[in-house]
Amino acid sequence: MMENVYKPDLMEVIEVKQHTVDVKSVKIKFRDPERAARFSYEVGQFGMFSLFGMGESTFNICSSSNWKDHIEFCFRKTGRVTEAFWQIDEGDTIGFRGPYGNSYPMEEWEGKNLIFIGGGIAMPPIRCAVWYALESREKYGNITVVYGARTTKDLVFEDELDQWAEYKDVRVIRCVDPGGETPEWTYEVGLVPNVLRDAQIPADNTVALVIGPPIMIKFTLPVLDQMGIAPASIYSSLENRMKCGVGKCGRCNCGPVYVCKEGPIFSFEQLSKLPSDF
């Protein structure tokens, strides 16, 4: 009998953390220890997370692949499934299928300076790569994180930004959109592309990972170009809607490329050759 690829593994919720008024992250582990022992993944991959009776959603696995005892995902309360996820608590059971898709070329990035650029809810798929790089700190050059949100209340994994800044040769730049600041805010005020431009980050031998709303990406790419980073060295993660995650259900494609199988991680050189169906 062939394996049922649509049937998830049962996961125990071990911790739920609220980040903003509508964003939470969840730590889960396999109920079946044998399955846990066989499981491995690479940073950048995604999974299908489900609540039984409510449905399935696609999220990046936002924990580092070096963390063997659990995985994490992060979501914004925005629809039927995520409204239901908002209610879960420690000890609850959820479903997980995965890992699916390709991953960040972390080995290829070794020896290079890394710039991570994220907007809003895009921090989780960046966070897994940041931790992964920090856990092999000697393999990578300077690491810069530029993270922006609409307001001071919309930053996700904000406490970890401070932890990252303590590592050697790591610079963390956080910003909020103009008008999103409070009197206590001591960091940058401005849109991500402008803050990036003004930060004067050295860009030789550099790889950039840019994830965020389409409008942020659109205006960030020209800045990276001015900094001299080639499209082949700029990466992103596509967020096309998925149902199956395994190349069957037919909706996540950009031309002949199925994002769930050949993505979700692409360089902008690769993306420039695909129809803009994302």
Add this chain to the structure above:
Amino acid sequence: MSEIISREALLRAVDEWLKQGVPVLGPSRINDAFVAYAPLASSDALALDGYIHPRNSIKEAVFPKHEKIYAYHIKGSGVELEDPERSVAKQIVLAARPCDAAALPILDHVFNWDFKDAFYNARRAATTVVTLACTEHDAQCFCTSVGLGPAAENGSDAMLLPLGDGTFEVRCFTDKGRELFAGKTESSGQAAKVPAGPPERLDVGPITEFLKDSFDNPIWNELTLRCLGCGACAYECPTCHCFDIVDEGNAAGGYRAKNWDSCQFEMFTMHASGHNPRARQAQRQRQRVMHKFSIYPQKFGEVLCTGCGNCTRNCPVSLGILNTLMDLAAHLDTTGAK
């Protein structure tokens, strides 16, 4: 020498299969204007002539509209998952059009690349497909334009070819087909003439070339302005296979299912953020045409279309693949676009 079966013997065989408990799906006259593939209650329900193509396709036999993929039972904070009954009973698809049968080997690719779909494969293995060669065609038929024809063998385990006198020549192509007709046919000197199919209506080659680089071409807006987005084309298509995954149940238990879906619907690609890469109907029509004539061929080496014409027959505004391709061909002729 050939093997033949009389109409009466064929109908007797149908009743025999049904009596053995083997379901038979075949063309059935639902009402005066409507023939559709449906489970036959007896051989009386089988419609062997008087229509060009049933209103639906046979894909339901291997890819049901609604299929349970597992059940869940919630007990306290625990959940138990249960595989659905996976031992699929043998079934027969009888008198399928060759264009419908030809869809099956095409669909095998997508349901088996890398990850394998156990549900599709189990049904496919349990299904014996007997086609009925076409003696007539209508203006929507274009099998000959996609490399098939009125007696194309792709996907058939056996084929019935009308001899014109109420008997059929039986050609068996696989063990499943031979097993099904063992002892039911008689030898004869008669051999069916393979009927002429519809004329070749267009050359798919240049259109496929054009599609590779036409993503931003304004032609899509013009061609598909009248599309209502109803999805009938996809549902009655033998090769359209996109599906949704939904939960049916409540806090105590229920099941998760695959449901047919269609790229013609706005929600199909809507992101959680509200952003939609295919927000307009023209983009969704472009996807359907490209999936069939550019994406699938690039991925799996075959066009995702068998020329059955069902999309046009079922389209409330006379779009469908054939009309769209002919409009594209005319556009290529007049503009000389590559």
